[in-house]
Amino acid sequence: MRDNTSQKKTNANKLDAVIEVTGQTIYRARIFNPVSRSEFEDIEDGAIEVDEKGKISKIAKFSEFKDKKAKIIDYRGKIIMPGLIDCHVHLPQYDMVAMDGYELLNWLNEYTFPAERRFESPKLAKDAASRFFHALKANGTTTAAVYNTVHKNATDIAFEEAEKSGLRVFMGKVMMDQNSPDFLQEKTEESLLESEELCKKWHGRDNGRINYAFTPRFAPTCSEKLMEGVADLAKKYNAYIQTHLSENRSELSWVKELFPQSKNYTDVYYNAGILTQKTIMAHSIWVNPSELKLLAQTSTKVAHCASSNFFLKSGIFDLNSTLDAGVDVGLGSDVGGGPNLSLFREMSNACNMSKTRYIQENGSTKNLDSIGAFYLATKGGAKVLSLDKVIGDLTPGKEADFIVVDATLVDPQNGAKNKSGKEILSQLVYRADDRVVFAAYVRGKNIYSVLQNMKN
Ligand code: GUN
Ligand code: ZN
Secondary structure (H helix, E strand, O other): OOOHHHHHHHHHOOOOOOOOOOOOEEEEEEEEEEEEOOEEEEEEEEEEEEOOOOEEEEEEEHHHHOOOOOEEEEEEEEEEEEOEEEEEEEHHHHHHOOOOOOOHHHHHHHHHHHHHHHHHOHHHHHHHHHHHHHHHHHOOEEEEEEEOOOOHHHHHHHHHHHHHHOOEEEEEOEEOOOOOOOOOOOOHHHHHHHHHHHHHHHOOHHHHOEEEEEEEOOHHHOOHHHHHHHHHHHHHHOOEEEEEEOOOHHHHHHHHHHOOOOOOHHHHHHHHOOOOOOEEEEEOOOOOHHHHHHHHHOOOEEEEOHHHHHHOOOOOOOHHHHHHOOOOEEEOOOOOOOOOOOHHHHHHHHHHHHHHHHHHOOOOOOOOOHHHHHHHHHHHHHHHOOOOOOOOOOOOOOEOOEEEEOHHHHOOOOOOOOOOHHHHHHHHHHHOOHHHEEEEEEOOEEEEEHHHHHHO
């Protein structure tokens, strides 16, 4: 494996300054633009034009821009693609990623809860949040749905850092009022009140770049009263809801014990009123067809977290059945259940998990390929966040959230041999990580570049 830093330095030297752009700008590069799970647009010498409001005004071959009197940023040799969307990630777990040895419930007790406890400290909360958002950008993630801890202050601090970062963020204070360690367990009313206060303060900030997501952790640690309160608040503020569903078999048995009157795990959330079109369920591995139907009927979204599902030995997600049921699916790193923030790694693991199903099903099904994974990490994620009219691809009229990547860094031939766009995308999906990310933009604003990173 090549040394990441030195490679990035070599490339960074090709640009002489961090790019500060105002006004209409044309970005010249190869363009990879997702269309569907089986198709993407590839414009070899292409460009996107971004207007002064940060919206894409044109995407075409560069030759079609030649008469324009706009500023041109030359990214030739690199690829522009939509910013990646992480539909499920835990900020406080970034410092404890990749701690192997447990399945979900023991892992929560051994690693997660003690790590989250440390967010009592505002100093630690600020430092961790600032490193986390920086790392998201360095990985090419421009939008993320983030869980914080139960601490109101730490969550408030994380929102401040999110606002500064320039990223598009959906986030909330974790809520848990039962079956939790005493150092994290909340009182129901307090949890609802603190969450409401954070929602009032942050939901919709910067014209909707920052959003509040009510975050009841998962059914075992949430009373019905708490979840019903979440349903009311999310409705009142038109805010998001995020939680975990049907991830691990021991978790499933526990939910059955705790909620004997519910038909199944999904039904617990349905009865509480938290299945909405702005609800994101992480995992949803062990759901039956009637649960999938319920998710589809309520337009509830699913964040598929393959890396985490492998790492915590949770199960093999059935992507085909979920999509066939009409449920929108995006990808989530689920750090620290997942060991890596990179959505490129997530794409490759989603493909491999789907191939595992293909093998189990004797080749009778269609597996996710790199084009499909690219779609899920971009347009799929935008749908999950109800933002598909705003971001997810590079269509004119959408906000200019995009990344610039150097695919030659994951090509053993260093770009010397001509590969098709499909082959380059395949190498990116299966081999890329933060090494390839050269710059990131949200609403046309440069929020990350390798050069800037080297100065820090
Ligand atoms: N279920 C409840 N809490 C968590 C968590 O922090 N991570 C994962 N992967 N699953 C959970
Ligand atoms: Zn999670």
